């Protein structure tokens with residue numbers, strides 16, 4: 001025999017496994033006694049209805065019925081799901097109570113899958129970095145040893161003139177100036193981005209996050 005409805009939140013003792021029929025649920029459809037079923041579990045929200053952050057009206061509209069669809073549509077947070085347990089007064093007859101799944105937490109720490117991908121990337125990057133460091137070291141050594149000859153062999157660089165046609169070698173000088181200014185600007189931008197990225201103290205580049213992360217039903221599984 002199924003356990004019976006022993007009591008409600010207002011009377012004290014609660015049997016959370018009490019089987020409640022749809023007809024019994026339907027008897028609690030107003031603010032004096034407001035019950036709803038969500039995912040096979042029945043909740044007595046009489047004392048909570050006026051404090052419900054989503055408003056009392058949505059609860060009044062679904063009072064005495066299976067409110068699973070509306071509940072899901074509202075997209076409740078982990079906090080809301082944790083709060084529900086204390087209002088449970090039974091289980092809806094004929095339904096298999098489902099454990100409510102809390103929406104994924106959204107944060108700046110990547111999930112294990114993302115971490116794995118990034119670790120793979122950094123593992124790939126490491127030998128490249130080593131190779132680059134070795135190449136730089138080699139170039140430096142050559143410069144130290146043969147520096148004066150190389151510098152002597154280089155053509156003299158003349159800074160560009162702002163007025164076209166003036167300065168040594170008009171067109172070339174302007175292009176050289178443009179190139180120098182461009183490289184300087186790019187280096188400044190790269191270092192600003194690098195510093196900005198470090199300041200945020202997370203494990204992922206800022207540009208890898210979507211601009212908008214929706215609450216509740218986000219498909220992002222960032223934990």
Ligand code: HEM
Pocket residue numbers: 036038043045052053054055058059062067070071074075076077078079080081083084087
């Ligand atoms: C069963 C116990 C319930 C609890 C403990 C609860 C709790 C909450 C909480 C804490 C919020 C604020 C947002 C959040 O933290 O998720 C909220 C919002 C809301 N709830 Fe509930 N709720 C319950 C049931 C329901 C039901 C049955 C419905 C629909 C019939 C509903 C509809 C809403 C709506 C529409 C919002 C506003 C969502 C928004 O502003 O985006 N809630 N609820």
